[in-house]
Amino acid sequence: MSHSAEVDSKEAWEGGVSPFKLSYGKMFMWFFLVSDALTFGGLLISYGFIRHKYAEVWPKAENVFTHFPFIEQHVPLAYVGLMTFILIMSSVTMVLAVEAGQRMDRKGVTTWMFWTIIGGAAFVGSQAWEWYHFIIGTDQGALRNVWDPVSGTYIKQIFHGANMITNEYGVPQFANYFFFITGFHGTHVFSGVVLNFIIFLNVIKGTYQKRGHYEMVEKVGLYWHFVDLVWVFVFTFFYLL
Amino acid sequence: MSDFQDNYPQYELDALHDEAYGKKARRTLWNVFWIMLVITIFELIIGSMAPGYGWSGSLWLKTLFIVLTLAKAAAIVIWFMHLGHEVKFFKYIILIPYIVFMFYTIFVILTEGTYSGTSSKATKIDPIFIEQQNALKHGHHASGVSKTNQEENPHNKNQH
Numbered sequence: 439m440s441h442s443a444e445v446d447s448k449e450a451w452e453g454g455v456s457p458f459k460l461s462y463g464k465m466f467m468w469f470f471l472v473s474d475a476l477t478f479g480g481l482l483i484s485y486g487f488i489r490h491k492y493a494e495v496w497p498k499a500e501n502v503f504t505h506f507p508f509i510e511q512h513v514p515l516a517y518v519g520l521m522t523f524i525l526i527m528s529s530v531t532m533v534l535a536v537e538a539g540q541r542m543d544r545k546g547v548t549t550w551m552f553w554t555i556i557g558g559a560a561f562v563g564s565q566a567w568e569w570y571h572f573i574i575g576t577d578q579g580a581l582r583n584v585w586d587p588v589s590g591t592y593i594k595q596i597f598h599g600a601n602m603i604t605n606e607y608g609v610p611q612f613a614n615y616f617f618f619i620t621g622f623h624g625t626h627v628f629s630g631v632v633l634n635f636i637i638f639l640n641v642i643k644g645t646y647q648k649r650g651h652y653e654m655v656e657k658v659g660l661y662w663h664f665v666d667l668v669w670v671f672v673f674t675f676f677y678l679l
Numbered sequence: 680m681s682d683f684q685d686n687y688p689q690y691e692l693d694a695l696h697d698e699a700y701g702k703k704a705r706r707t708l709w710n711v712f713w714i715m716l717v718i719t720i721f722e723l724i725i726g727s728m729a730p731g732y733g734w735s736g737s738l739w740l741k742t743l744f745i746v747l748t749l750a751k752a753a754a755i756v757i758w759f760m761h762l763g764h765e766v767k768f769f770k771y772i773i774l775i776p777y778i779v780f781m782f783y784t785i786f787v788i789l790t791e792g793t794y795s796g797t798s799s800k801a802t803k804i805d806p807i808f809i810e811q812q813n814a815l816k817h818g819h820h821a822s823g824v825s826k827t828n829q830e831e832n833p834h835n836k837n838q839h
Contacts, residue, residue: 458769461690495808519723530712533759645817653691674748678726
């Protein structure tokens, strides 16, 4: 339990020890996450700017994301609430896996890692479902000026769903930012699930038990919490505001 | 040439702890989870009741959402990512550059962004959107069967 202990500032920088009291791998996982967070921060700030610029014609999320599996009625925000719950839950199971690793409890790490992977996969699946309904759109659609490549002009017609140029919900930028930001986040979740799975296999094999510490679980856990952290912001700026 | 130092301390082992400490740590983690869950449910309830259209709700509501989000983010970083357990100097190394950069980006987009849309070449908003959003605001459905015969297209207008 030597964490939280402070370093002697006189000797810390004289070499031979880490002034941060951290291993190389964990420190650079943090630095990577900072750089990744800068990317997401830039995306979300530009999203906020464009949204403010088109404020009077920006669609309201409650009117767009109203579907829920097996339910016919419109239930605004319920599905995204469920997705948020899944991701927060999997973040908790991840941190419990880290805690079990710090007690060298291999069985605990295996159980909690397993649930984390299940949660991550469920989240990616939910996002695919949400994209599907966003792309096919509603039955009634909306009137749009749709580009016709044959005649080379815009034709007024009822348009269903969304693509990168036209969508039935509002300005094209709405769908563009939705695809880009949730897609970029979904890619991170997917790679997180893959990384978790690799570490999970190593835990089963007993690699870390032999090594004497479970820091790999902690490092992959940092990445996983970062994914959850980004979702907290995406959830607010996309669905709530 | 100085010889390579291979006796670097094993910081990986610092985090190891016993069952008694683990029990306390787990209780903290579950408490953090319950707080985050309550905040999220609260946000969802408020969010689905929120009035208004476009960038929805009042300034107070938006501020409340952003403050709650920052609170959740802080909980994740401090307890789940264990930044609260790191050495003070490391906390600064991670947080200060990030916060400075984010404020700088917001500053840039707020100052330079004021010119956005003022150029004559800027894309105009399709009148269909304005019509439909107005209809939605007044309670009609967004099916978009608008009665206007406005054939002029905003995209073509931008050509000259």
